[in-house]
Amino acid sequence: MVRPVLRLIASVVMALVPAFAAGQTPSRTFAQYTSIVEAYRGGRDTAPQEIASWPQADVEQMLGPAAGAGVPFTEAAAMLHTEAAVAMAARDWPRASAQLAVAQALVQALPATAETFVERYYAFTATLFLARGDAEAARSWIDRGLTLFEYSPPLRTASGMVEELAAHLADPECAGRACAGARGGSGAVHLAVAEREYRVALARDSGFADARVRLGRVLAMLGRDADAATELVVAAMAPAPRIRYFAHLFTADMAARMGDSATARQEYQAALAEEPGAQTPYLALSHIEEALGNAVRARELVAQFVQRGGQAAAGPWWGYQNGELDADTLRWLIDFVRR
Amino acid sequence: MHGQQATFRADVAGVNLDVAVTRGGRPVRGLTAADFVLTDNGVAQRVDSAALETLPLSVFLVLDISGSIAGEKLQYLVAASRALVDALKTGDRISLMTFAGRVAVPVPLTADVATARDAIDHLATGGPTSLRDAAFTALQLVPTDRTRPVVIVFSDGRDTASWLSASDVLGAVQRAGVVVHAVELLEEGRDAQPSSPFLGELVNASGGRRWSATSAVRLSGLFTAALDEMRSRYLLTYYPTSADREGWHPLAVRLAKVRADVTHRPGYQVPAKAR
Numbered sequence: 001m002v003r004p005v006l007r008l009i010a011s012v013v014m015a016l017v018p019a020f021a022a023g024q025t026p027s028r029t030f031a032q033y034t035s036i037v038e039a040y041r042g043g044r045d046t047a048p049q050e051i052a053s054w055p056q057a058d059v060e061q062m063l064g065p066a067a068g069a070g071v072p073f074t075e076a077a078a079m080l081h082t083e084a085a086v087a088m089a090a091r092d093w094p095r096a097s098a099q100l101a102v103a104q105a106l107v108q109a110l111p112a113t114a115e116t117f118v119e120r121y122y123a124f125t126a127t128l129f130l131a132r133g134d135a136e137a138a139r140s141w142i143d144r145g146l147t148l149f150e151y152s153p154p155l156r157t158a159s160g161m162v163e164e165l166a167a168h169l170a171d172p173e174c175a176g177r178a179c180a181g182a183r184g185g186s187g188a189v190h191l192a193v194a195e196r197e198y199r200v201a202l203a204r205d206s207g208f209a210d211a212r213v214r215l216g217r218v219l220a221m222l223g224r225d226a227d228a229a230t231e232l233v234v235a236a237m238a239p240a241p242r243i244r245y246f247a248h249l250f251t252a253d254m255a256a257r258m259g260d261s262a263t264a265r266q267e268y269q270a271a272l273a274e275e276p277g278a279q280t281p282y283l284a285l286s287h288i289e290e291a292l293g294n295a296v297r298a299r300e301l302v303a304q305f306v307q308r309g310g311q312a313a314a315g316p317w318w319g320y321q322n323g324e325l326d327a328d329t330l331r332w333l334i335d336f337v338r339r
Numbered sequence: 340m341h342g343q344q345a346t347f348r349a350d351v352a353g354v355n356l357d358v359a360v361t362r363g364g365r366p367v368r369g370l371t372a373a374d375f376v377l378t379d380n381g382v383a384q385r386v387d388s389a390a391l392e393t394l395p396l397s398v399f400l401v402l403d404i405s406g407s408i409a410g411e412k413l414q415y416l417v418a419a420s421r422a423l424v425d426a427l428k429t430g431d432r433i434s435l436m437t438f439a440g441r442v443a444v445p446v447p448l449t450a451d452v453a454t455a456r457d458a459i460d461h462l463a464t465g466g467p468t469s470l471r472d473a474a475f476t477a478l479q480l481v482p483t484d485r486t487r488p489v490v491i492v493f494s495d496g497r498d499t500a501s502w503l504s505a506s507d508v509l510g511a512v513q514r515a516g517v518v519v520h521a522v523e524l525l526e527e528g529r530d531a532q533p534s535s536p537f538l539g540e541l542v543n544a545s546g547g548r549r550w551s552a553t554s555a556v557r558l559s560g561l562f563t564a565a566l567d568e569m570r571s572r573y574l575l576t577y578y579p580t581s582a583d584r585e586g587w588h589p590l591a592v593r594l595a596k597v598r599a600d601v602t603h604r605p606g607y608q609v610p611a612k613a614r
Contacts, residue, residue: 090465168499279441279442279472280502283442283472283475283476283502283503284502284503286475286479287475287503287507287511290479290511290514291507291510291511298479299479299480301479302476302479302480303479303480305442306442306443306444306447306476306480309443315440315441315500317500317502318440318441318466318467318469318500321467321499321500322467322499322500
């Protein structure tokens with residue numbers, strides 16, 4: 001397996017690095033490279049910045065030996081480049097993309113025994129592209145992963161996320177509460193595919209809470225409120241606060257849509273308890289009060305989140321709606337190579 | 340109505356209604372109460388006064404700073420916002436609101452224009468677009484004092500991240516009685532069509548106006564035009580003769596003899612609690 005991978009790496013090098021292709025001499029040694037990778041494995045958080053500062057030609061010159069140097073080393077090297085890519089993605093995507101290509105080549109060199117890492121790596125990388133709004137690239141990574149792990153819960157869930165994003169893009173005005181329960185057209189088709197993907201994930205792992213809460217949301221968007229409620233009740237008992245937050249938020253949305261203001265209030269408050277920094281429940285609660293004629297209370301609620309200022313920067317809903325990097329899986333992958 | 344809007348009030352004492360009268364895009368001045376024909380819920384009303392409103396303005400400048408505004412657009416947006424601040428008069432106040440995913444209020448309502456200028460100079464872009472959530476937030480922050488609140492919303496694109504729906508916000512604007520103007524930067528090469536109907540619906544529901552441009556260069560002129568339009572509005576006052584029932588009250592205003600365009604909110608809501 002290693003030899004074809006080395007060819008792949010060489011092609012990546014030639015494609016991405018004009019300097020290398022022009023024959024410039026790398027200024028770093030393999031020993032320096034392994035030193036950074038080892039330091040990264042040992043927990044040095046600045047290692048991704050160090051590798052990001054290297055001329056790309058130098059980095060890629062090291063890849064041949066790195067890819068064949070053994071499983072733990074290769075996984076760590078892959079994550080080193082991946083972290084570098086994540087760090088620079090917002091400001092310099094071409095360079096980030098180059099780092100990611102290197103990481104991908106390393107991951108593809110891993111033996112079958114590394115399947116847990118590889119499965120999660122593909123799922124994570126898909127979310128990195130989703131966060132950029134590049135559903136096509138995300139889909140490509142997911143499909144590559146699914147050829148290796150057909151029923152993978154994280155990959156099937158990522159696949160469902162791509163479909164949800166496609167449904168959103170099919171009708172951007174249909175956001176948040178806008179079209180819950182009233183989806184039609186191509187959006188409904190994407191949501192139906194998402195439902196199927198989440199069900200596949202849950203069939204393999206019924207405790208995969210991300211798939212559970214997303215299934216609940218998709219069912220609500222398709223107007224199947226009773227089925228949605230069943231899933232969201234289970235999701236509201238998930239260990240992760242973020243999952244519980246979404247479960248309460250989506251349950252509140254359904255209640256508000258049915259005119260049950262009391263339940264909607266209760267569920268939005270429960271969502272707020274899970275994510276006190278989130279802005280969405282404040283707005284939703286304010287809207288309920290405003291619509292009921294409780295103008296003073298509506299203004300108080302808005303004033304509360306405005307006063308929180310920058311503390312309300314974390315908006316889980318925005319990430320859900322538009323795609324976001326899976327920080328939990330990134331943390332898992334980093335911990336995995338540093339264990 | 341719940342709330343006490345300076346620009347529009349409906350109570351037992353009387354109703355105030357902001358009205359813009361323009362011909363060829365320019366304000367028509369010199370009109371009197373006798374020039375206006377007004378119906379409330381289909382019932383003709385006698386307009387008691389029609390004055391060019393001179394109360395100070397409370398301006399809520401609501402700026403889209405999502406990722407699509409980065410670069411040159413931001414530079415022009417900063418310049419336009421500064422031009423608007425420079426056009427404020429003594430007694431006027433301004434609040435600066437921004438939205439990407441998060442809706443923020445870097446400058447609460449203040450007469451301190453230096454603070455507003457400083458905040459404008461430090462605008463930074465990035466993230467999705469929560470236009471509807473921002474509009475709703477602005478409506479909840481307008482003061483209930485004797486100034487005239489006006490919300491000026493700037494955006495260049497579609498809402499991608501709001502939780503509230505268009506109907507949620509349009510319902511709120513009908514109840515709020517606040518004039519909302521919109522300045523929209525259209526994408527070049529798309530036949531200059533708005534990417535979303537929401538801004539148009541928003542200004543129509545509030546009796547405001549929408550200005551559009553395909554180039555950020557024009558933003559300064561549009562921002563100050565929105566402010567000037569607000570200053571040249573008439574405030575009509577009337578005492579409803581048979582329009583005190585709760586619910587939606589459609590309004591219609593036209594000119595008796597003068598040819599001009601009349602812009603006003605389409606109606607107002609009288610909730611049961613207010614009676």
